[in-house]
Amino acid sequence: MVFCSNCFHNLEIKSIIDERGLLGICPVCGTKDVKIYDTEQDSTLLGMFDNLLSVYTAEDDLPSNYPHSECRTLVEAIKNEWDIFSDISDEDILNILKSLSPTILEDYPIVFEKLVGIPEKYDKDYLLKNSILHAEKWDDFVESIKHKNRFHTDLIDKKLLRKYCIDISKKIPISKQRFYRGRVAKNEDGFPPSEMGAPPKEYASNGRANSDGISRLYLTNDRETTLHEIRAAEYDYVSIGTFKQLKELTVVDLKQIHKISPFGVDVDCTALAINREHLLKINQEMSRPMRRGDSPLDYLPTQYICDFIMSIKNEDGTPMFDGIEYQSAMHSRGSNLAIFNPENFKCTYSRTYEVKKLHYTKELIGRHKS
Ligand SMILES: [Zn+2]
Structure with missing residues (x-):
């Protein structure tokens, strides 16, 4: 598949394409004189999405307490949660994801076809250790700080919040x-x-x-x-x-x-x-x-x-x-x-x-x- 650096917002991907690609016209977004990447010619980006796509589980494999209303297509989830692609069509995003993730396409193809979710979102033990708000929602934090414990709330994981503050x-x-x-x-x-x-x-x-x-x-x-x-x-x-x-x-x-x-x-x-x-x-x-x-x-x-x-x-x-x-x-x-x-x-x-x-x-x- 052929696409270009303008098909992306993500700076890491853009810079890889800009460094390695050849100038041409992008068949996906139509940009002229842009650095083109051809998956047939270059394997640098292959597998780049594997780690990210492994976050998502197809609906059939999600735990029974996972709310159906939170399931989305993989493309919707990626668009909603990450600023990776520019304004290209859902179909183009899906094709790019498939072309760059041959292992997942072979091992777990339903993630591209079915609705998906993140099982850890409803896993209390996981959230206790990995969520800024432990296993709670923002509204629980608000209620707690307003009406229960103002100065020493234990609902915020300060170590994690510190880490994300440094990231941004x-x-x-x-x-x-x-x-x-x-x-x-x-x-x-x-x-x-x-x-x-x-x-x-x-x-x-x-x-x-x-x-x-x-x-x-x-x-x-x-x-x-x-x-x-x-x-x-x-x-x-x-x-x-x-x-x-x-x-x-x-x-x-x-x-x-x-x-x-x-x-x-x-x-x-x-x-x-x-x-x-x-x-x-x-x-x-x-x-x-x-x-x-x-x-x-x-x-x-x-x-x-x-x-x-x-x-x-x-x-x-x-x-x-x-x-x-x-x-x-x-x-x-x-x-x-x-x-x-x-x-x-x-x-x-x-x-x-x-x-x-x-x-x-x-x-x-x-x-x-x-
Ligand atoms: Zn493009």
Whole structure:
């Protein structure tokens, strides 16, 4: 079978094809002048998916307690759980998987034909040892931290969470890149740079990444996202501070969760498939907008995770991470940074704007009859 590096998102596979392939037109995605890989000519990628595909068991062989509703085709499962393929058809994905996995095609062909599942997902003993949340669900953790044990929950496997945090960490070197924070101002005078930083600890109120009394600096990657994040209203005056970073930072980038590659050395694909779900949930919860009717208890789960990430140390005892980066739910192109130590940034200038127009969209979520 012939395909190209553009058929993939996964960087490891792309780089193998780019290094070895010959230029041509891809019969799968139609890209011209691209590095082509021919399974008849090159065996480098053969068996590459064996470890990953062995995570999946055909429905007939799954334990009887496995819910049918969670079974999917192999292609659906791969597309849903891993960011490997680009936007090519399900049929092409299936054919590529078969062509690169001759051993599995011979030994266990039904995995390509039947619905599949991950048996360990419902194996209590396995989950106790290998899941960030032990054998529990996210909602059990939320219930426990809100109403049972706030400071010493044993529902999070800290060793595992630490490992995944390291997997998705990244460095932010000092560069020309600037970050932003917005504040709604009382009048058109706005706020000077000296008043654009994180609030003093006496005034720090609950946020997704900080508890009452703990001051953390929330920044965005562009001004537009800032306006969305502070939910500025029409005719509000808004000051937006521009921040320069003062040292190289290491952050846990929750947006990278779906990028963790199943092809790395020593990657436990089963554990990763199971924990990905929990990690995605953390990203989703971090970016969930705060609502007026929220109880401060609603922020406890992410506050706990953020405090834990802040507590992770290097071998020499220094903190490993300076903050957390996560998706903005308010602005799809934006991302947010919650910085543990506000001193790592300096507000260099601020500008004040008047919000001229807002665009509201709505979605029906319920109705009542008289
Ligand atoms: Zn292609």
